[in-house]
Amino acid sequence: MTNHHIALIPGDGIGTEVLPPARQVLEAVGERHGITFAFTAYDWSCARHLREGAMMPDDGLDLLRDKDAILLGAVGHPGVPDHVSLWGLLIPIRRGFRQYVNLRPIRVFEGLDSPLRSAAAGDVDLVVVRENVEGEYSEIGGRLNRGFPEEMAVQEAVFTRAGVTRVLEYAFALAGRRQGRLTSATKSNGIVHTLPFWDELVAERGAAHPEVTWDQEHIDALAAKFVLDPARFDVVVASNLFGDILSDLAAAVAGAIGIAPSANLNPEREFPSMFEPVHGSAPDIAGRGIANPMGAIWSAALMLGHLGHPGAAAAVTDALSSVLATTDVRTPDLGGTATTAEFTDKVLELL
Ligand code: NAI
Numbered sequence: 001m002t003n004h005h006i007a008l009i010p011g012d013g014i015g016t017e018v019l020p021p022a023r024q025v026l027e028a029v030g031e032r033h034g035i036t037f038a039f040t041a042y043d044w045s046c047a048r049h050l051r052e053g054a055m056m057p058d059d060g061l062d063l064l065r066d067k068d069a070i071l072l073g074a075v076g077h078p079g080v081p082d083h084v085s086l087w088g089l090l091i092p093i094r095r096g097f098r099q100y101v102n103l104r105p106i107r108v109f110e111g112l113d114s115p116l117r118s119a120a121a122g123d124v125d126l127v128v129v130r131e132n133v134e135g136e137y138s139e140i141g142g143r144l145n146r147g148f149p150e151e152m153a154v155q156e157a158v159f160t161r162a163g164v165t166r167v168l169e170y171a172f173a174l175a176g177r178r179q180g181r182l183t184s185a186t187k188s189n190g191i192v193h194t195l196p197f198w199d200e201l202v203a204e205r206g207a208a209h210p211e212v213t214w215d216q217e218h219i220d221a222l223a224a225k226f227v228l229d230p231a232r233f234d235v236v237v238a239s240n241l242f243g244d245i246l247s248d249l250a251a252a253v254a255g256a257i258g259i260a261p262s263a264n265l266n267p268e269r270e271f272p273s274m275f276e277p278v279h280g281s282a283p284d285i286a287g288r289g290i291a292n293p294m295g296a297i298w299s300a301a302l303m304l305g306h307l308g309h310p311g312a313a314a315a316v317t318d319a320l321s322s323v324l325a326t327t328d329v330r331t332p333d334l335g336g337t338a339t340t341a342e343f344t345d346k347v348l349e350l351l
């Protein structure tokens with residue numbers, strides 16, 4: 001029997017609706033695979049920010065530090081600026097715990113129609129590896145001359161040899177374990193300092209991984225190819241901003257943003273890693289009980305894999321696949337009428 005202590009941060013909106021299903025699935029699969037979980041829930045959110053003036057307490061990271069992993073729903077609430085929710089919770093956790101890899105797998109499941117005619121089930125099975133702690137999302141910069149005609153804003157992108165190399169190393173090794181193909185997202189024709197540096201480091205890592213065939217594409221062309229020919233990709237590695245955009249696009253190609261999972265990984269395991277669906281708090285549907293819990297449940301499966309339970313992780317993704325392939329139970333975002341709870345019950349039944 002292994003026991004894992006998991007921090008739960010449901011957050012706001014549908015984050016609070018999709019985490020309970022993920023927890024139910026973890027408990028059910030744990031029973032069959034000899035894994036027990038102790039959960040500690042934290043109410044860190046925009047609601048807390050409105051109430052107490054901060055997304056999380058000052059010692060928030062210390063409370064999480066001894067947990068085996070963190071499962072997060074989504075944060076964001078109309079009335080709290082998005083940069084407050086992001087920089088007050090998600091980014092401090094990602095950076096404080098050196099979760100420098102953001103892993104975002106996506107597939108077209110049997111039984112789910114991609115909006116693209118050319119993307120059939122089985123063809124599309126790719127992973128976006130997003131650099132998660134530096135790049136374009138940097139605190140370096142500032143505003144000058146506020147309120148004057150010469151008002152200005154400067155934001156510096158930060159690419160370090162250590163930071164880029166370690167995420168590329170992760171991506172090349174992952175490609176080696178998958179189909180051996182890697183694509184690097186760049187824009188070194190327009191961004192003339194940081195991205196040529198990125199390209200050089202890709203070539204360096206590529207030389208160290210002869211088992212991987214790699215190429216690079218400018219982000220604009222790459223976005224078009226995600227739509228026109230998503231099946232050609234295996235592992236796609238990208239900077240923080242490019243990876244953020246590409247992974248939402250990949251999720252949409254696979255049918256809906258609500259199905260996509262993500263893992264914020266500290267590969268060295270010095271700190272807990274964090275698992276969360278790609279989607280946000282969806283204020284437009286929050287409170288109606290119709291959010292698709294698939295992204296959160298798939299994220300819980302990624303967590304099981306990270307914690308050393310590949311069998312349990314596969315059982316969860318297989319149950320998700322079976323619901324889609326063998327039943328017509330779907331939440332409204334996938335064209336069905338099922339509630340969050342009905343979809344979750346079907347997953348539990350087929351697990
Ligand atoms: P969003 O992902 O919340 O919603 C985009 C669209 O997809 C909406 O129409 C929503 O109803 C739909 N959708 C998303 N997840 C769904 C699910 N599980 N089931 C069914 N439909 C789903 O993105 P949006 O609207 O740009 O942002 C809303 C808030 O969420 C903002 O405050 C934003 O800052 C925050 N956000 C938080 C993230 C996080 O916590 N990691 C990530 C993205 C956005």
Ligand code: MG
Binds near residue numbers: 244245248278
């Ligand atoms: Mg995003």
